[in-house]
Amino acid sequence: MTAPLHDERRTSSGARLPDTQQGMRRRNLSRVMHTVAAHGPLSRAAVASHIGLTRAAVSTLVDELIRSGLLDELGPERPGRVGRPGSALAVSARGPVGIGAEVGVDHLAACAVDLRGEVRARVTRPAPNRGRSPVPVLEELMLLVEQVSAEARAAGLTPAGLAVAVPGLVARGTRTVVRAPNLGWHGIDLGRLVSTEMPLAVDNEANFGALAELWLGEETPDDFLHVSAEIGIGAALVVDGQVLRGTHGFAGELGHVPVRPNGPACPCGGHGCLEQYAGEEAVLRVAGLDPGAERSELLAERAAAGDAAVRRALRGAGEALGIALTGAVNLLDPQAVVLGGALSRLAPWLLPALEHELTDRTAGRACGVTVSGLGPDGPLLGAAHSVARAVLDDPVGVSAGAGAGPGR
C-alpha cells in the first residue's frame, strides 16, 4: 500500500496556506486587538508582555491599529514615572460595531454591539411571520437594522457588518435559507433580498445562540451541546470554541433524531422524531391546549401555576429529550449540555425527567445539563457579537471592508 501520506490539504500542522510574514502580521494584529479589548486600557509594554512579542514589534502593530481607527491613545500614563511615559491604549470609542438582526416566527429584532461587547442600541418588535412572504419580512427587519445603525452612527460608531439569525437551515458558506418550515421559507437567498451596503452573514438561530452562550455565558466550557427551541428544536455542537457546521451546514438537527422509531410521522419524512414529543406543538397538544392559538409562554405560566396536564406534557417532553440526548452524548461526548431559548424557561419541568433518562442510560458517563442565562436573547446577541469578533479576529481585513460574519 503506497502513496497516502502526502495530501498537503490534510497536514495536521494547522493553516493550509504557506505561512507568510503578512499572515503572521495579521494574526498578531488580532492578538493585540483581543488583548486591549479584554484588558485595556493597557500600555504598549503591557500588551507586549500579554502576547509574548517584543515591545518594538507591538509598537508597529499598535501604530497600524491607531491609523485604522481601531485603537485610541488615551495620553500619557503615570506621568510621574522616570523615562518616556507610556501611553495607555484602549479600543476606539468611535470604532466599528457589529449589527445583529433576528427573524423570529413571532418577532423581529436588531442590535448593535461594540468591540468591547457592549450593546449600544437595540430594538425588538412583535411580528407574525409564520407563512409571511420573505420580502415584507426582510423590509421590516431592515427598518430595525437602519434604526440601530443610525443610533450607533449618532454615537460616533461605524457599523462593520450585519449578521442575521433565522429559524431554519442555512446552506454552509452561503446566505441562503434552505428550509425554515415555521416561516414557510424554502431556498430564500437573503444575499439577494436584503439591501445593505454592509457585509452580510446569515446563519441558523441555533448556531448564533450557541455562540452567544460560548462568548457570554458564565463558565461555559469550550465543548458543549447547546439545545434550543422556539417552535422547532435545534441544537449546535461547539467543539474547541467553534460551531460544528456539518458538510452542508445542517448539523445540529436534534429535533429529528428518532426517539421512538415507530412513533408518529414527522413532516421531515421520519417517524417518532424528537419534535413529535418535545416540539411546542406536540407539547401543547398533549397538554390539551390548542396549538393553533396558544404559545409556549403559556406553558411556563401554567406549569408554574401547577397545571397537572401541562406538567405531565412537559415531563413527557423531558423524557424524549433525555432519550435523544443520550444518543447525542454517546456520539459527541460534550463537556455539558446547555438548554437555551424557550427551553430555558421550561427547564424546571423538563429537567427532572430529562436528567433521569440521560443519567440512567449513560450510567454515570452523563455530562451535566445546565440552563442558559441568556434565554431567548441568545441568537440576536450571538449574531451581533459574531460581527464584532470578526473585526477583532482580523482587524486589517475588516477595516478594509471584508469578512464580517461567523467563522467556519
Add this chain to the structure above:
Amino acid sequence: MTAPLHDERRTSSGARLPDTQQGMRRRNLSRVMHTVAAHGPLSRAAVASHIGLTRAAVSTLVDELIRSGLLDELGPERPGRVGRPGSALAVSARGPVGIGAEVGVDHLAACAVDLRGEVRARVTRPAPNRGRSPVPVLEELMLLVEQVSAEARAAGLTPAGLAVAVPGLVARGTRTVVRAPNLGWHGIDLGRLVSTEMPLAVDNEANFGALAELWLGEETPDDFLHVSAEIGIGAALVVDGQVLRGTHGFAGELGHVPVRPNGPACPCGGHGCLEQYAGEEAVLRVAGLDPGAERSELLAERAAAGDAAVRRALRGAGEALGIALTGAVNLLDPQAVVLGGALSRLAPWLLPALEHELTDRTAGRACGVTVSGLGPDGPLLGAAHSVARAVLDDPVGVSAGAGAGPGR
C-alpha cells in the same frame, strides 16, 4: 452586557500561541516534507513552486531536512540543461518509520510504515485475548513490535514511534484504556505496562480505522462518519480531516445510541442500544447461532450461502443501524457514512435495510453510505500511519525525539 469579546484562547484566527519565526519555520519544514513525500523526487525549484515560497527559503529548509536525515539528494537532475543543475530531492530511504500495533479481541498485529506510506514490515498472530490479563497480552504484542522494528532497522530505517490500537475507550490525551469490555480491561495505563524506548500513543481502534480511511481510502471526503465493528460497534466522526474526539475522548459511541428506548437492557446501563440489535452477539443469537462459539466470519459465509436465518438477522441489524445513523446524520451532517471493519464484509446483507431506513427517515437529505476497501486492516494501518504522519507534520520536533502519535 459587557466584557465578552476578549478571551484570547478563543480567537478564531487559528493558532493559540504568538506567531514566531520559529513556529513558521517548523510549519514550512512540514510543508516541504509533505510535498516531497507526495510528489518527489522533486527539485528545490519545484518544491518552492508547490508551496509558494522563494527558492532561497526552500533551500534553507531543505538543507536542514537533509542534515536531519529526512531527505536525500539524488544527484544532478537533467544534467544536459543550461545553468547550474538542480538536484532531485526524495524522502530518505533510511529515514524514520512509524510502528503500529493492534490489540484485537482475537488477534495481535504490528507493522512498520515509512514516510512515503509503504508498509515495510508486518506480522499478525491469532490470540484469544478475551478476558486475558493485560500484562501477558502486552508482552506478546511487544514481541511482534520488536519483530517489525528489527526488520525495519535491518532495512536501514529508524522506528520513530509506536501507536497502539485497542478495542476500547482511551481517555483523551492519555494512554489509559478506560474501558475495553470485550477484553475485560478497565483503567489500564499502557504507558506503564508497555516497555519501549519509542514515543508511545494509544487510541481506540475506531479512531485509527477512521484515520486510515481518511488517509488511504479512495476518494474519502474530509468529513465523514466511519462505522466499524469487531465485537462491539464503534464510530468516529472525521471533520475537516480531524477525528472529533469529544471532551473525554469518548466520542463515537454509536453502539450505545438508543434505537428502541424500551428495548433490552445493555451492559452500558441503557436500554435498546444499537449493540442490542446490531452487535455481533445479538446478530448471532437472532440467527440461531451460539455467540459463545461462533464469530462474525461465519455470518458472512452463511449469508453468502443463502442461510435465511442469518440473512434475516443481518436485515434486522441493518434496520437498527439505519435508525441509529438517522440520528447521527441529523446531528452531524457528514458528507458520507463509511462502513468499515467487520461491517464491510457484511455490507451486502446489511446495506439494503440500512439504506432503506436512512433514506426514508431523512427524506432525501440522506448522505451516501459507502463500504471501506480496507476491511479489518484499517486500525493497524491507521496506527502506523499516524506515527509516520506525525514525522511529516513536525519533522524537526520528531527528529528531536518528540511527538509521535495521533493529533487531537
